[in-house]
Amino acid sequence: MLAALNFVLAGNIYVPPLMVSEGSSCADIGYASGGPDASRLTQRQIEVLRLVCRGQSNKEIGRALGLSEKTVKAHVTAIFKALHVVNRTQAAAAAQEAGVI
Numbered sequence: 001m002l003a004a005l006n007f008v009l010a011g012n013i014y015v016p017p018l019m020v021s022e023g024s025s026c027a028d029i030g031y032a033s034g035g036p037d038a039s040r041l042t043q044r045q046i047e048v049l050r051l052v053c054r055g056q057s058n059k060e061i062g063r064a065l066g067l068s069e070k071t072v073k074a075h076v077t078a079i080f081k082a083l084h085v086v087n088r089t090q091a092a093a094a095a096q097e098a099g100v101i
Helices: 001-009 043-053 057-066 069-083 088-098
Strands: none
Touching: 043 057, 043 069, 043 088, 057 069, 069 088
16 A cells, blocks of 8 residues: 555556456556656647646636637547646646646
8 A cells, every 4th residue: 555655646646456457558548657748739739738727617718719618628638648647637737747838
């Protein structure tokens, strides 16, 4: 348990061994190893990410950028995938780490 806690505190995502089937990797279950890959973001995704970092909702981001809420959600999902994160807080931290914001 202590090793798992230290692993998480080091910025990693812990997946219990029982949740990972033999022969699969973290990437297979929705997590990727390695750091954020901000170079994969489009200019529009960077604009969305900056507004996410300001704490704006998808609806607010859509209004600010002239996009539908559904389009914003698609951008946010792509951002999470590119940065290897699972929520907005992690995305903001990864964006700062990658120098995007």
